[in-house]
Amino acid sequence: DAGITQSPRHKVTETGTPVTLRCHQTENHRYMYWYRQDPGHGLRLIHYSYGVKDTDKGEVSDGYSVSRSKTEDFLLTLESATSSQTSVYFCAIRSPGLASNEQFFGPGTRLTVL
Amino acid sequence: AQTVTQSQPEMSVQEAETVTLSCTYDTSESDYYLFWYKQPPSRQMILVIRQEAYKQQNATENRFSVNFQKAAKSFSLKISDSQLGDAAMYFCAYRRAQGGSEKLVFGKGTKLTVNP
Numbered sequence: 097d098a099g100i101t102q103s104p105r106h107k108v109t110e111t112g113t114p115v116t117l118r119c120h121q122t123e124n125h126r127y128m129y130w131y132r133q134d135p136g137h138g139l140r141l142i143h144y145s146y147g148v149k150d151t152d153k154g155e156v157s158d159g160y161s162v163s164r165s166k167t168e169d170f171l172l173t174l175e176s177a178t179s180s181q182t183s184v185y186f187c188a189i190r191s192p193g194l195a196s197n198e199q200f201f202g203p204g205t206r207l208t209v210l
Numbered sequence: 211a212q213t214v215t216q217s218q219p220e221m222s223v224q225e226a227e228t229v230t231l232s233c234t235y236d237t238s239e240s241d242y243y244l245f246w247y248k249q250p251p252s253r254q255m256i257l258v259i260r261q262e263a264y265k266q267q268n269a270t271e272n273r274f275s276v277n278f279q280k281a282a283k284s285f286s287l288k289i290s291d292s293q294l295g296d297a298a299m300y301f302c303a304y305r306r307a308q309g310g311s312e313k314l315v316f317g318k319g320t321k322l323t324v325n326p
Contacts, residue, residue, distance in 0.1 A: 129313060138214075138301055138316035139255075154313060186255065188314075198245060199305075199314055201255035 099123045100202040102187050108208045115174040117205050119187030127190040128170040129199065132156065132183040139186060145170055177209045212237045214304050216317035223292045224325050230277075231287040231320050233302030239263075241307035244278070244285045245314070249299040258300070261285065263307070289322075297324045 099122035109115050119128060127146055131139040131154075141154030143162040151162050159181060161173045174181055187202040213236045223229035235244070246258040261269045261278050268276050273293075277286045289296055302317040 136318060138318040139314070140316070141313040144313060184253065188255075198243075198257050198260055200257075204253045204255075 100187060100189055100200060102185075102202040102205050104205060105203065106206050108210065109177050110210050111178055112176050115177050115207065115209075117172040117185055117187075117207070119170040119172070119202060121168050121170075121189050123189075124167055125189035126167075128164065129188040129190070130154075130160075130162065130170065130172045131186045131188065133186060133204075134183050142172065142185075174207075177207075179209050181207065182209045183207060212239075212304050212306070212315045214302050214315050214317040216300075216302055216320050218320045219318070220321045220323070222323040222325060223289070225292055225294060227292055228288060228290045229292055229322065231289075231300050231302075231322065233285045233287070233317055235283050235285065235302070235304050235315075237283070237304065237306075239306055239308075243305045243307060244276075245303040245305070246274070246276070246285075246287045247301045247303060247316075248296075249301065249319075250295075250297070255301075259287065292324050294324050294326060297322055 101120045103118045129144040130142040133139045140156045142160050145151045145164040163171045185205045188199040190199045215234045242263045244261045248256045248258045259269050259271045259274050268278050273290045275288045299319045301319045303314040305314050306312045
Protein backbone atom coordinates (compact mmCIF):
# COMPACT_ATOMS: atom_id res chain seq x y z
CA ASP A 97 0.00 0.00 0.00
CA ALA A 98 3.08 2.29 -0.20
CA GLY A 99 2.41 3.48 3.36
CA ILE A 100 -0.49 5.78 2.51
CA THR A 101 -3.29 6.46 4.95
CA GLN A 102 -6.25 8.77 4.69
CA SER A 103 -8.34 10.23 7.49
CA PRO A 104 -11.15 10.24 8.11
CA ARG A 105 -12.32 7.27 6.06
CA HIS A 106 -15.92 8.39 6.20
CA LYS A 107 -17.45 11.76 6.97
CA VAL A 108 -20.91 13.24 6.91
CA THR A 109 -21.18 17.00 7.15
CA GLU A 110 -23.59 19.80 6.44
CA THR A 111 -23.56 22.36 3.67
CA GLY A 112 -21.48 25.39 4.52
CA THR A 113 -19.18 23.74 7.05
CA PRO A 114 -15.42 23.50 6.55
CA VAL A 115 -13.90 20.07 6.06
CA THR A 116 -10.28 18.94 6.01
CA LEU A 117 -9.14 15.58 4.70
CA ARG A 118 -5.70 14.30 5.51
CA CYS A 119 -3.35 12.16 3.48
CA HIS A 120 -0.34 10.76 5.30
CA GLN A 121 2.57 8.83 3.81
CA THR A 122 5.54 7.27 5.51
CA GLU A 123 8.04 6.84 2.68
CA ASN A 124 9.09 10.40 1.77
CA HIS A 125 7.49 10.37 -1.66
CA ARG A 126 7.89 13.70 -3.38
CA TYR A 127 4.68 13.86 -5.40
CA MET A 128 1.24 13.69 -3.85
CA TYR A 129 -2.16 14.03 -5.48
CA TRP A 130 -5.79 14.45 -4.54
CA TYR A 131 -8.46 12.98 -6.82
CA ARG A 132 -12.20 12.75 -6.54
CA GLN A 133 -14.24 9.88 -7.90
CA ASP A 134 -17.81 10.29 -9.02
CA PRO A 135 -20.10 7.92 -10.91
CA GLY A 136 -19.76 8.43 -14.65
CA HIS A 137 -16.59 10.49 -14.31
CA GLY A 138 -13.83 8.16 -13.22
CA LEU A 139 -11.15 9.87 -11.13
CA ARG A 140 -10.39 13.54 -11.64
CA LEU A 141 -7.45 15.48 -10.26
CA ILE A 142 -8.21 18.22 -7.73
CA HIS A 143 -4.75 19.41 -6.65
CA TYR A 144 -1.27 18.04 -6.50
CA SER A 145 2.01 18.73 -4.76
CA TYR A 146 5.57 18.36 -5.99
CA GLY A 147 7.24 19.17 -2.70
CA VAL A 148 6.81 20.89 0.64
CA LYS A 149 4.83 24.09 0.10
CA ASP A 150 4.77 23.43 -3.66
CA THR A 151 1.27 22.78 -4.92
CA ASP A 152 -0.72 23.32 -8.08
CA LYS A 153 -4.27 23.02 -9.35
CA GLY A 154 -5.81 20.13 -11.18
CA GLU A 155 -8.84 20.04 -13.44
CA VAL A 156 -11.52 20.32 -10.72
CA SER A 157 -9.91 22.60 -8.14
CA ASP A 158 -12.74 25.10 -7.59
CA GLY A 159 -13.94 25.04 -3.98
CA TYR A 160 -10.84 23.22 -2.73
CA SER A 161 -7.52 24.28 -1.25
CA VAL A 162 -4.51 22.25 -0.21
CA SER A 163 -1.49 22.56 2.00
CA ARG A 164 1.71 20.64 2.41
CA SER A 165 3.85 21.86 5.29
CA LYS A 166 5.60 18.52 5.76
CA THR A 167 6.67 15.89 3.25
CA GLU A 168 4.44 13.27 4.82
CA ASP A 169 1.15 15.18 4.99
CA PHE A 170 -1.03 16.59 2.21
CA LEU A 171 -4.23 18.24 3.40
CA LEU A 172 -7.32 18.90 1.30
CA THR A 173 -9.70 21.55 2.60
CA LEU A 174 -13.23 22.35 1.57
CA GLU A 175 -13.69 25.86 2.93
CA SER A 176 -17.48 25.72 2.74
CA ALA A 177 -18.75 22.30 1.74
CA THR A 178 -21.49 21.99 -0.88
CA SER A 179 -23.61 19.01 -1.88
CA SER A 180 -21.75 18.84 -5.20
CA GLN A 181 -18.64 17.93 -3.23
CA THR A 182 -20.19 14.69 -2.04
CA SER A 183 -17.73 12.19 -3.45
CA VAL A 184 -15.04 9.65 -2.73
CA TYR A 185 -11.65 11.29 -2.36
CA PHE A 186 -8.41 9.49 -3.10
CA CYS A 187 -4.90 10.50 -2.25
CA ALA A 188 -2.04 9.16 -4.36
CA ILE A 189 1.73 9.31 -4.31
CA ARG A 190 4.43 8.92 -6.87
CA SER A 191 8.13 8.70 -6.41
CA PRO A 192 10.69 9.55 -9.11
CA GLY A 193 12.56 6.51 -7.95
CA LEU A 194 9.81 4.21 -9.11
CA ALA A 195 10.85 2.95 -12.50
CA SER A 196 7.30 2.12 -13.34
CA ASN A 197 6.15 5.72 -12.86
CA GLU A 198 2.97 4.45 -11.39
CA GLN A 199 0.93 6.14 -8.74
CA PHE A 200 -0.09 4.35 -5.56
CA PHE A 201 -3.43 5.18 -4.04
CA GLY A 202 -4.69 5.48 -0.51
CA PRO A 203 -7.86 3.70 0.64
CA GLY A 204 -10.15 6.65 -0.06
CA THR A 205 -12.43 8.88 2.01
CA ARG A 206 -16.18 8.89 1.45
CA LEU A 207 -17.54 12.38 2.09
CA THR A 208 -21.25 13.13 2.21
CA VAL A 209 -22.42 16.74 2.31
CA LEU A 210 -26.06 17.08 3.37
CA ALA B 211 -5.64 18.05 -23.46
CA GLN B 212 -5.32 14.34 -23.20
CA THR B 213 -8.48 12.28 -22.99
CA VAL B 214 -9.14 8.63 -22.26
CA THR B 215 -12.26 6.86 -23.46
CA GLN B 216 -13.66 3.56 -22.27
CA SER B 217 -16.61 2.80 -24.51
CA GLN B 218 -17.97 -0.15 -22.52
CA PRO B 219 -19.66 0.96 -19.29
CA GLU B 220 -20.34 -2.67 -18.38
CA MET B 221 -19.07 -6.07 -19.46
CA SER B 222 -19.74 -9.60 -18.31
CA VAL B 223 -17.84 -12.85 -18.71
CA GLN B 224 -18.27 -16.44 -17.68
CA GLU B 225 -15.82 -17.81 -15.18
CA ALA B 226 -12.76 -19.34 -16.92
CA GLU B 227 -13.50 -17.47 -20.15
CA THR B 228 -11.60 -14.57 -21.72
CA VAL B 229 -12.77 -10.97 -21.86
CA THR B 230 -11.31 -7.86 -23.46
CA LEU B 231 -11.88 -4.34 -22.16
CA SER B 232 -11.41 -1.47 -24.59
CA CYS B 233 -9.62 1.83 -24.10
CA THR B 234 -8.71 4.56 -26.53
CA TYR B 235 -6.87 7.78 -25.81
CA ASP B 236 -6.03 11.01 -27.49
CA THR B 237 -2.65 12.68 -27.18
CA SER B 238 -0.13 14.58 -29.26
CA GLU B 239 2.75 13.28 -27.15
CA SER B 240 5.05 10.54 -28.41
CA ASP B 241 6.27 9.34 -25.03
CA TYR B 242 3.82 8.40 -22.31
CA TYR B 243 2.63 5.64 -20.01
CA LEU B 244 -0.61 3.73 -19.97
CA PHE B 245 -2.11 1.86 -17.05
CA TRP B 246 -5.02 -0.35 -16.15
CA TYR B 247 -6.28 -0.06 -12.59
CA LYS B 248 -8.73 -2.39 -10.88
CA GLN B 249 -11.15 -1.16 -8.23
CA PRO B 250 -12.97 -3.92 -6.35
CA PRO B 251 -15.90 -3.19 -4.01
CA SER B 252 -13.38 -2.35 -1.29
CA ARG B 253 -12.65 0.84 -3.33
CA GLN B 254 -8.91 0.29 -3.25
CA MET B 255 -7.26 1.25 -6.53
CA ILE B 256 -4.96 -1.57 -7.60
CA LEU B 257 -2.55 -1.36 -10.50
CA VAL B 258 -3.09 -4.28 -12.87
CA ILE B 259 -0.67 -3.59 -15.67
CA ARG B 260 1.41 -0.81 -17.21
CA GLN B 261 2.76 -0.07 -20.67
CA GLU B 262 5.50 2.32 -21.73
CA ALA B 263 4.68 3.87 -25.11
CA TYR B 264 8.24 3.48 -26.39
CA LYS B 265 8.05 -0.28 -25.94
CA GLN B 266 6.56 -2.16 -28.86
CA GLN B 267 6.13 -5.35 -26.89
CA ASN B 268 2.76 -5.71 -25.21
CA ALA B 269 2.89 -5.96 -21.42
CA THR B 270 1.79 -9.15 -19.71
CA GLU B 271 1.14 -9.89 -16.05
CA ASN B 272 0.02 -13.46 -15.46
CA ARG B 273 -3.58 -13.70 -16.76
CA PHE B 274 -3.64 -10.04 -17.77
CA SER B 275 -2.24 -8.77 -21.04
CA VAL B 276 -2.67 -5.69 -23.18
CA ASN B 277 -2.98 -5.03 -26.86
CA PHE B 278 -1.19 -1.72 -27.37
CA GLN B 279 -1.71 -0.16 -30.78
CA LYS B 280 0.17 3.13 -30.70
CA ALA B 281 -0.83 4.37 -34.12
CA ALA B 282 -4.47 3.68 -33.40
CA LYS B 283 -4.13 5.05 -29.84
CA SER B 284 -5.72 1.93 -28.47
CA PHE B 285 -4.90 0.09 -25.27
CA SER B 286 -7.15 -2.87 -24.54
CA LEU B 287 -6.93 -5.23 -21.57
CA LYS B 288 -7.40 -8.96 -21.97
CA ILE B 289 -8.22 -11.08 -18.97
CA SER B 290 -7.74 -14.78 -19.54
CA ASP B 291 -9.23 -17.59 -17.43
CA SER B 292 -11.50 -15.10 -15.66
CA GLN B 293 -12.00 -15.63 -11.96
CA LEU B 294 -14.72 -14.46 -9.61
CA GLY B 295 -12.19 -12.19 -7.94
CA ASP B 296 -11.70 -10.31 -11.19
CA ALA B 297 -15.13 -8.73 -10.79
CA ALA B 298 -14.49 -5.01 -10.32
CA MET B 299 -14.41 -1.62 -11.98
CA TYR B 300 -11.51 -1.29 -14.38
CA PHE B 301 -10.02 2.07 -15.23
CA CYS B 302 -7.69 2.89 -18.06
CA ALA B 303 -5.29 5.76 -17.36
CA TYR B 304 -2.76 7.84 -19.26
CA ARG B 305 0.24 9.80 -18.06
CA ARG B 306 2.67 11.95 -19.96
CA ALA B 307 6.28 10.85 -19.66
CA GLN B 308 7.68 14.37 -19.37
CA GLY B 309 7.34 16.18 -16.08
CA GLY B 310 7.52 14.55 -12.70
CA SER B 311 4.29 15.92 -11.39
CA GLU B 312 2.23 14.82 -14.35
CA LYS B 313 -1.17 13.62 -13.37
CA LEU B 314 -3.02 10.51 -14.41
CA VAL B 315 -5.93 11.03 -16.79
CA PHE B 316 -8.56 8.37 -16.27
CA GLY B 317 -11.32 6.92 -18.36
CA LYS B 318 -14.77 6.61 -16.85
CA GLY B 319 -14.37 2.93 -16.14
CA THR B 320 -15.82 -0.42 -17.15
CA LYS B 321 -17.71 -2.53 -14.65
CA LEU B 322 -16.80 -6.18 -15.11
CA THR B 323 -19.11 -8.90 -13.85
CA VAL B 324 -17.88 -12.49 -13.69
CA ASN B 325 -20.62 -15.10 -13.80
CA PRO B 326 -20.05 -18.49 -12.15
